[in-house]
Amino acid sequence: MSLWFTKSLKSKLSLLLLVAVIFPLLTTGVISYRIASNLTEEKEKLSGMNTLKQISDKLDFIVRDVENMSVFIIGQKDIQSYLDNERVDISLYSQNVAFLMNLASSKKYISNITITSDSGYPALSNTTVLKSGLPELLKSNTKAYESNSKWWTSLYENQTTDDGLRRVVSLVRPIRNMNYFQRTGNLSISIDEAEVRRILRDAGWEEKGSIWLVDQDNRILSSQTSEGLGLQLSEMLPNLSELEGTGGAMNYATERESNTVLYHTLPSLNWTLIGVIPTKVYTAQNKYVLALTAYAIGIAALLAMALVLYFITWVTRPLTEMARKLKDINPDEPIPTMEVKSKDEVGLLLHSYNMLSNRIQRLKVQLQQNEAMKKEVDIQALQAQINPHFLYNTLSSIHWMALMNKDKQIAEMVGALSDFLRFSLNNGEEFCSVQQEVAHAQNYIRIMSKRFQDKFDSEFYIDSDLQGRMMLKLLLQPLIENSIMHGLQKKNGKGFVYVHGERYSDSMTFIVEDTGIGIEREKLLNIRHQLSGISEMEGNNPQKMKSGYGLRNVHRRLLLHYGSENGLHIESESGGGTRISFTIPILEETP
Incomplete structure (x- = not known):
């Protein structure tokens, strides 16, 4: 790779320009995909919040309707008369039961309406209650019940002759005399959990997700699949962070998968809708965006590569031709000239190259002439130069004279010097x-x-x-x-x-x-x-x-x-x- 990159200008320009073009394309693709992914996630969250608000509106309507109905029932003259009489009035009993039956039959989500008397009179109800968990709830929550004019229970079971065993949530409030405001009885209106579940199921929530309705104590009142009824929310979503405000979204991860949790509180009551959407639901939608982005970037990159290679080849063709001619040039032959077809920087370069080749040719001729003249001068200089053998012969003569004068030290030193110099020169x-x-x-x-x-x-x-x-x-x-x-x-x-x-x-x-x-x-x-x-x-x-x-x-x-x-x-x-x-x-x- 490095050899190819350094071999030619064309390869360098091709690589650099391809990087300069493709890198922004890839960056744009990545940014576009991330934006699309975020938009998909935000769209899914917004859609989920809208669904929760629609469910909330329906449930809020039911809650308000039940509360208004309770005020209407308490204010009925026949109900007040029945509870204020000193003895049981059978005629009033029958009229009030018929009234409650008609009222309950008009509301599909009403399971039963029951009025109990503090005087021990027979209870008024639209149906016969065989078994109810309400008395135990009232007994265990006496303080909360008695300190409020109205009180909503948690989920409990209620068995009647008309509907059989049902899970219900009831509004309970005391009945007082209209004149003396003394307590005369107790009213409970029960909402069928099955009807609430139908509303949750028909809302179109993600099938792979979950949706729960929880009360103020975080106990599950209803769910789209009857999952976790009566349990604490923390048992279904362990380690869930505290919900802040009346609505919002947060990330929630388990060992198996990550999820998005949406929540919305009912305006009229401190009940909260909790919706869970697995993250893989909207990440699966991103695969289409990813594939579309990849195809678009790939086509754009191929087109960019083709255009870059074409234009670089077109621009560098004169330079490539010049490099080829210089590579194959024979020093003994004149340097060939190049045809100039443009007036841009490449054309100016070719023109300068032609001028340089002419100049080199003239200098080569001049150099050959100078070399010929130099040889003649060197021959003359060599004749005056001292031959190294002259130096050796001179040292030998000094060595011989020292021996003749019996000066062994000088003879030995001169002989060593002669050998030293002869070896140092050593013919190069x-x-x-x-x-x-x-x-x-x-x-x-x-x-x-x-x-x-x-x-x-x-x-x-x-x-x-x-x-x-x-x-x-x-x-x-x-x-x-x-x-x-x-x-x-x-x-x-x-x-x-x-x-x-x-x-x-x-x-x-x-x-x-x-x-x-x-x-x-x-x-x-x-x-x-x-x-x-x-x-x-x-x-x-x-x-x-x-x-x-x-x-x-x-x-x-x-x-x-x-x-x-x-x-x-x-x-x-x-x-x-x-x-x-x-x-x-x-x-x-x-x-």
């Missing part, structure tokens, strides 16, 4: 045998021992198997020079220089060790940093740079010729001498 060769490298180092030591008499001795330990092996030349002499100049010269008394050469499998290791003054820790770290190329002090301390030039030069040559793992390794401590080593591979053939 970079490699030599180990034997030649060691001989060169020994010649250097002979010269330096005459200069620093009685200052140091030297010993060479070279593996005989290495003598004919080839190595990069001029590696040992700079290390020996470093040991003499920076280690032994500054030492009080006589020191030693040891040179080791050993073979290890397919590599050879050379060590130059001295017994000089050593290197202080801080300076040693600085030298190591210099060798690794990361010293921050190198540019600020010219003296240290100068003193370590020979080591850095050897280190750099080792890295260049043998690789990054074959540099110098320096070990030293103050007053304890210095040890410098390097390891290089054994070459099978002469480089």
